[in-house]
Amino acid sequence: MVGKYKVVTLCGSTKFKEDFLAAQKELTLKGYIVISVGLFGHSGDNEVWTEGTKEMLDDMHKRRIDMSDEIFVINKNGYIGSSTRSEIEYAEKTGKKVNYLEPIKAATK
Numbered sequence: 001m002v003g004k005y006k007v008v009t010l011c012g013s014t015k016f017k018e019d020f021l022a023a024q025k026e027l028t029l030k031g032y033i034v035i036s037v038g039l040f041g042h043s044g045d046n047e048v049w050t051e052g053t054k055e056m057l058d059d060m061h062k063r064r065i066d067m068s069d070e071i072f073v074i075n076k077n078g079y080i081g082s083s084t085r086s087e088i089e090y091a092e093k094t095g096k097k098v099n100y101l102e103p104i105k106a107a108t109k
Contacts, residue, residue, distance in 0.1 A: 008034055008069065010072050011073050012074030012101075013074070013081050020036055071087065078105060
């Protein structure tokens with residue numbers, strides 16, 4: 001926690017760019033320091049797909065989780081891809097609280 005503000009990292013598929021932006025705004029207004037992704041590969045930031053970049057970005061996102069008190073998963077329509085699942089598992093393993101945009105169904109968690 002930084003001062004009285006909790007730090008939250010947004011996780012989820014980058015195809016949900018507008019949902020990331022909406023969550024960032026909502027959580028900021030609720031008094032969180034919000035850390036998000038740097039690029040939206042599934043929403044047009046094609047630099048993500050150059051050699052070695054996706055792996056670097058995945059590692060950087062885990063370091064963002066390290067700096068956070070919790071994560072907020074953008075699981076629009078219940079969707080959680082493999083990278084996001086890895087981030088959730090990492091957050092849980094490191095003792096971070098995990099919150100979701102939409103309720104989790106038992107079969108998807």
